[in-house]
Amino acid sequence: MQSAHEQIVIIGTGGTIAGAAGSATDNVGYKAGQLSVGSLVAAVPALQAEALEAEQLAQLDSKDMDESTWARLARRVQQHLDREEVRGIVITHGTDTLEETAYLLQRVLAPRKPVVLTAAMRPATALQADGPQNLLDAVAVAKTPGARGVVAVVAGQVLHGLEIRKTHTYRLDAFEPGPDTGLLGVVEEGVVRAFRDWPTGDALGADLLPQDPALWPWVEVLASHGGARPQALEAWRAAGLQGLVLACTGNGTVHQALAAAVEALRQSGVPVWRTTRCAQGRIVGAPDEKAAALTPWAARVELTLELLRRG
Known part of the structure; x- marks a missing residue:
């Protein structure tokens, strides 16, 4: 039986993880943001027994991330975090601007619950699609006792939201931590092995972000x-x-x-x-x-x- 405080909310924003190409061998000619977040969850059998909610906030190629989406995302994440039954949030995102979104959310929300961004370097139609495992790992991190703050989970690595950077154009392990820091941890068979403390800080508040992009x-x-x-x-x-x-x-x-x-x-x-x-x-x-x-x-x-x- 699921605990009353184990609900995980998965928010979809598009990206390669939701991308599709005309061929299973095409890893670069795809179109991002084609599949719903609900279909991404449904494609991972191990998630079917979890207490999950899925909602679509946007369908962007993250190279096109914009201020109004950031403002809506921050507010929506805060609304879910304020729900007592929600244990954590997972956000599916494109890799191109993931580090910017992660930084913004940690500074604005500094959440006491985990907010986990995840992504993929291959579209959902690829032979070597990395999205399903990344999504599964992200849910595992969101459920981890004591987890808090904004982090990213890709290629089995847990990275600090203020430090993550994309360092490769193509490899599945395209992200690294800050050069003078290190990984927060790794996910091994659904279990998080932590190396450092979770992100903390003082929240600036989601209301700081104008909903009208002209006011940024x-x-x-x-x-x-x-x-x-x-x-x-x-x-x-x-x-x-x-x-x-x-x-x-x-x-x-x-x-x-x-x-x-x-x-x-x-x-x-x-x-x-x-x-x-x-x-x-x-x-x-x-x-x-x-x-x-x-x-x-x-x-x-x-x-x-x-x-x-x-x-």
């Missing part, structure tokens, strides 16, 4: 590189850019051709945060830089949240 601040990411030119920054400033994240070379360096345009943005009141485009490490010697240890994409989310808090 305009924040962009720009990479510094050889041969950089300032015209894009100058155009953005003229058009009303509200925040900038620089994906810097090395330990936070920026091409000299960009320096004047960056300073002009700062002088006009636009916050400019530095992070590094390097896959490993953080900006050393910049304790005032909030983005020093973040990926450019996580830094963009963090700066967006800060601007929303400022009103």
Whole structure:
């Protein structure tokens, strides 16, 4: 008999995990977000005995994730978390922007129950579809006693929602933890073996996120590189850019051709945060830089949240 507090809610948002191709051997020519979350659950026999609810919030290719979907998702997740009978939430998501959604949800919700994002690198029609096992593992994590916070579960790995990053374009194990941290744990035959503490933090609140995308601040990411030119920054400033994240070379360096345009943005009141485009490490010697240890994409989310808090 199921406990009254073991209900798991699975929220579908689309992605490759719900994708379909014309051939079982086609792993790249598929269309994302074709199958309902209910059909994904039904395709995993081991889930049929679980106390599950499934609902479809969106059907996106996650490369097209947008602010209104983030706002709806955060509110809907919070509504389910507030239900006493709900033990945890699983979100099926595309891999392209999973790390951004995970970061956003942890900062906004900092949930005391587990919120588990899962995804797939192969469509549901593939011979080597990884979605069913990932979904099964995600439910196992959501049911784990003591689990809390926003995490991601892919390829048997449990990753911290504030640290996860996609590092490969094709492999099934396409995600890694932050370079100076490590996995939260692994899922082995439906059992979680934890290595670190679960995510914690102070919730900013889902109501911080405007439901109207026009009310979100305009924040962009720009990479510094050889041969950089300032015209894009100058155009953005003229058009009303509200925040900038620089994906810097090395330990936070920026091409000299960009320096004047960056300073002009700062002088006009636009916050400019530095992070590094390097896959490993953080900006050393910049304790005032909030983005020093973040990926450019996580830094963009963090700066967006800060601007929303400022009103």
